[in-house]
Amino acid sequence: MPARSSSSVARLAAAGSRRLSTPAVTKHLASLKEKEAEAQKLMPFLPESLKKLAEFQTWELTRMEDFAARQPELLAELCARKEANPTVSGIVATTVEPRDPALCKYTVEGSVVHDVMGRLATMERAKATMYDGLFITLTPADKAKWKEKVIESMAAHHKKIKAMMGDTEWTPPEIVVADSDIPDKIPFTGSWAQ
DSSP: OOOOOHHHHHHHHHHOGGGGOSHHHHHHHHHHHHHHHHHHHHGGGSOHHHHHHHHHHHHHHHHHHHHHHHOHHHHHHHHHHHHHSTTOOSOOOSSSSOOOGGGOOOOOTTSHHHHHHHHHHHHHHHHHHTSTTOEEEOOHHHHHHHHHHHHHHHHHHHHHHHHHHOSOOOOOOOOOOOGGGSOSEEEOOSOTTO
């Protein structure tokens, strides 16, 4: 995973300090920068197979800085919600009915499996509780990409229909996607790449 590009750094500088000014966002990005610095210190000593784990910290920091520049209000709200409920406490049902405890498999606390499963459970609770009611505001560039994908999808669908119909005279209708058909906001699903 490459280091931060100069365009990423320039984009962040152009975004201005207003976008990253909330204390929660600043704290979150500072935490990611610390983790990246720690990972970079370890890089020379890691075997090749583990270097990707350390490089992930640089990628994660770049991704979050980019998200902070694109969606500052959303990231501020997410950080505020995380500070209000740091462990994402709450019960999220994973089954329709309670299971018999005698049939449940448990992991040993402190093991890698237990730690990973605990983090996965936290992420699942976050999806079920923290992201509710949050939206990503689409920029004109986002709307253009969305419109392009809709047109490509409809064209592929028309092509399949034409292939199924064989040698008929059927002509697919013209694909028209009005700007008003593209929403201004979409629900946030927890993906920073949205």
